[in-house]
């Protein structure tokens with residue numbers, strides 16, 4: 196039976212980023228997903244510029260809109276307009292983005308197969324055997340990129356480090372072409388509402404770290420009606436969890452790695468997960484390549500290559516805890532042009548978050 200260099204479960208941003216790099220390097224890659232593409236994924240589809248730059252190919256054909264300004268809204272209804280000379284992020288539809296990335300990955304040489312789900316994972320000394328309802332496949336390495344409810348994670352670890360938040364979204368037809376991208380910190384505790392303009396429609400959603408917030412269709416409909424009026428006609432309601440905890444995860448497997456939501460690579464403050472998915476997927480690929488090329492053990496490389504990302508996610512968790520406990524303080528920070536530009540740069544361009552925290556400490560006295 197063929198032994199693949201890598202088997203990757205899940206063909207979202209994490210799985211495709213990993214499979215693309217391995218296939219481009221000439222390695223044999225089996226990419227498995229239970230969905231047929233294009234498929235729906237609960238996601239607002241916003242990609243910061245650091246994500247766009249991290250991808251190995253241009254996603255221009257699936258960009259719906261580029262964003263260079265946004266508005267932050269506070270609980271007391273005050274608004275902070277943020278404008279940048281450069282693009283902050285781009286808006287995509289996840290069904291289009293993911294189908295595009297999968298096509299690029301297959302073009303690079305990965306073999307894609309649809310499966311019903313995994314029934315067994317057996318990690319051996321020099322290979323991993325993956326059993327599905329219809330097939331048995333052998334790979335030198337396995338990457339679990341199968342999203343927040345990852346079967347690979349559940350089958351290979353207890354994962355007490357793994358935590359979740361919930362987000363729900365819907366689309367409404369676009370009212371005015373100059374509608375801004377908005378983060379609104381009024382409607383939910385420990386989270387925010389968002390308004391993402393996407394050319395012909397607006398994606399509106401609610402995100403919260405607090406399970407007691409009970410985000411559901413009724414809650415989002417009420418928010419949309421309050422914000423846009425009763426004639427807004429929301430459609431395509433969909434919700435899902437986002438996964439955190441990569442910062443606390445002690446990576447201990449030799450041949451099985453978790454990437455993207457499966458591995459808890461979402462930023463807790465913002466809920467941004469596509470960046471973490473791409474970087475962790477690419478890191479898994481680089482780690483596997485270094486092992487296949489007999490340069491270093493994959494596990495050690497994966498720990499090293501994800502260190503910066505995991506450190507940043509840990510800092511984002513700490514910022515989230517203090518920001519959502521006292522959003523007014525965070526807003527005071529955002530009103531300071533220097534700090535606002537550092538925060539924007541941090542999220543849009545990928546500035547190390549520890550630099551940001553140091554800037555905040557310098558500018559904001561403790562009891563401000």
Ligand SMILES: Cc1cc2nc3c(=O)[nH]c(=O)nc-3n(C[C@H](O)[C@H](O)[C@H](O)COP(=O)(O)OP(=O)(O)OC[C@H]3O[C@@H](n4cnc5c(N)ncnc54)[C@H](O)[C@@H]3O)c2cc1C
Pocket residue numbers: 204205206207208209210227228229230236237238239240241242310311312313340341342343344345346361362363364400433434435436437454455456457461466467468469470472
């Ligand atoms: C409502 C909402 C809005 C969001 N908005 C944003 C945003 O604007 N920007 C941003 O950066 N992040 C956003 N996120 C987070 C982002 O969607 C995720 O972090 C990102 O999709 C993670 O990518 P992934 O490749 O790890 O997983 P996914 O994109 O979830 O892909 C996992 C893939 O695995 C497949 N799969 C699952 N189980 C199995 C199985 N057992 N066998 C085979 N295949 C399987 C699935 O079909 C899927 O294709 C949002 C999340 C939510 C819930």
